[in-house]
Amino acid sequence: MHNIQCKMKDRIRQIMEYEGLNAAQFSKKVQINGSALSHILNDRNLPSSSALMRIISACPEIDVEWLMTGKGEMLKSENGADYPVLFPENPVSVPTATDEEEYATEKGSKKLSKPRKTIDIQEEIIDKTAHSRITKIVVFYADNTFEEFSK
Numbered sequence: 001m002h003n004i005q006c007k008m009k010d011r012i013r014q015i016m017e018y019e020g021l022n023a024a025q026f027s028k029k030v031q032i033n034g035s036a037l038s039h040i041l042n043d044r045n046l047p048s049s050s051a052l053m054r055i056i057s058a059c060p061e062i063d064v065e066w067l068m069t070g071k072g073e074m075l076k077s078e079n080g081a082d083y084p085v086l087f088p089e090n091p092v093s094v095p096t097a098t099d100e101e102e103y104a105t106e107k108g109s110k111k112l113s114k115p116r117k118t119i120d121i122q123e124e125i126i127d128k129t130a131h132s133r134i135t136k137i138v139v140f141y142a143d144n145t146f147e148e149f150s151k
Contacts, residue, residue, distance in 0.1 A: 030058040
């Protein structure tokens with residue numbers, strides 16, 4: 001556990017160096033109490049999930065996985081290939097059937113197929129989502145870790 005703490009501390013120091021900020025300037029930029037940052041940098045405490053979220057929000061170019069685990073590169077890739085596409089750009093299309101298709105009978109069968117029901121609420125949801133996009137999803141775990149997925 002202590003080894004993880006040192007690595008996290010070192011990664012935060014790397015971010016500070018990258019930003020060209022001392023501890024006081026960095027704590028102001030990421031809106032973390034100066035004493036809390038000092039405790040993190042001096043191995044007294046692990047950063048809270050709130051502190052990590054503030055760092056990520058203030059430094060969006062920093063790769064979340066790198067900050068959390070040390071895996072990969074400090075900066076996000078330019079093309080965004082590191083992140084899966086969770087929500088495609090194209091809105092969902094609802095297939096519509098003609099009256100003939102809905103009530104068509106099979107040859108030799110007297111049974112009609114059931115008509116499909118159209119739900120107005122579903123169409124409203126699809127229409128609303130066509131104009132809005134999700135840009136970031138953050139998943140928080142019980143052990144105070146998290147993952148961020150952004151486009």
